[in-house]
Amino acid sequence: MEHIAARPAPAKPPAPILRILFGDAVSALITVGVIGLIVMMLPVLDWAVFDAVWQGDAEACRAGGACWAYIHDKARLILFGIYPPDQQWRPVVVIVLILAMVVASLSPRFWNAGLALLWGGAIAVMLVLMKGGVFGMVDVPTAKWGGLPVTLLLAVLSLGMGFPLAVLLALGRQSNLPVVKGISVCVIELVRGLPLIGLLFVAAILLPLLLPSDWTIDKLGRTVAALTIFAAAYLAEVLRGGLQGLGKGQAEAAQGLGISYWKMVWHIILPQAIQKVIPPLTNTAIVMVKNTSLVMIVGVFDMLGAGRAAAGDPAWPAPFTETYLFVAAVYFAICFGISVYARWLERGVKRKSYA
Structure with missing residues (x-):
């Protein structure tokens, strides 16, 4: 019987760039949703980080942004209450x-x-x-x-x-x-x-x-x-x-x-x-x-x-x-x-x- 050489496996067609990035349709929807959520949270980052007041008094906090200076001022009260x-x-x-x-x-x-x-x-x-x-x-x-x-x-x-x-x-x-x-x-x-x-x-x-x-x-x-x-x-x-x-x-x-x-x-x-x-x-x-x-x-x-x-x-x-x-x-x-x-x-x- 004549020996038949093994043929190479068929070449896999290149996957589309969108499939490489996002996977199947469900994964693509989840990825797009997460990206959209991150974009929606950017104003929150501005409030919490970039426009926040880290040091100062109450007047400095009235300008806008998160008032983390308040946390610094009241940390002892929050952590220990009214303990002497x-x-x-x-x-x-x-x-x-x-x-x-x-x-x-x-x-x-x-x-x-x-x-x-x-x-x-x-x-x-x-x-x-x-x-x-x-x-x-x-x-x-x-x-x-x-x-x-x-x-x-x-x-x-x-x-x-x-x-x-x-x-x-x-x-x-x-x-x-x-x-x-x-x-x-x-x-x-x-x-x-x-x-x-x-x-x-x-x-x-x-x-x-x-x-x-x-x-x-x-x-x-x-x-x-x-x-x-x-x-x-x-x-x-x-x-x-x-x-x-x-x-x-x-x-x-x-x-x-x-x-x-x-x-x-x-x-x-x-x-x-x-x-x-x-x-x-x-x-x-x-x-x-x-x-x-x-x-x-x-x-x-x-x-x-x-x-x-x-x-x-x-x-x-x-x-x-x-x-x-x-x-x-x-x-x-x-x-x-x-x-x-x-x-x-x-x-x-x-x-x-x-x-």
Whole structure:
């Protein structure tokens, strides 16, 4: 049989320049839309950057453009609220402590009981610093706490105390004991069926009426309690999804080896369940950080409330836009940092699973 030489592949016709730049029709529409959006935002860039007032007083800001000089002038009020100015070194130390503890907690290698105790001690130190009244520090009531330290403390306390409660609720909802399961289901569904604003009003207004007359709970403490219960209910459902993804084989194998229930949960079940639900856990954490801005409704002076109070200064030409942009930038930095960390953590889990 005569051998036939292989023919070269047919030459691919050159793609049109528009297809190279934009791809298919859908990609072209999206590209054109994005270009149009950028063009529409050019006046905003003029207002925010080129025509902005970066230094000066209120009179300089009346000429037009963004008044970033106002942010420079009111930064202490926005970040620390009405906390006494001569004592604002204390909330600064609290912010530094929170950041230091977060950095120390990034690596999963340090996730143990010692880290939990360290967090407990750090939180106690933060609360003592904010409150004062000891070690020669001036006593500052919680009514004067405000700004970024309150936002960070609310987020850390609600998530930190809500996570153990969420584990118990998730395990209880999967329990074979009817009473435990019923209580867990009622708590989760009741809290998830209420808006956070309603829960905050219940904690701030109705809770003191339901307690004995000689019991007093600080408004900030009631707010933390409401946020903690709210976070626990949502985290419990996220964790339950991770527990369901494991199946019954893990628990049965552990029981067959004689491992006690809580050791099985702590060392076998829970770590694997958390690895499966890192993205929804991250989403819940970000939502809780943003939800701290709602406490302003019940009179807790968080960063958003401090920003609103600062923007009410009649000496400045209504700088509400700049205030909200500044507060939004701080919230975005916090939430984006959580998102970046979660992606790093997820990549580490995948590397271990493939190793």
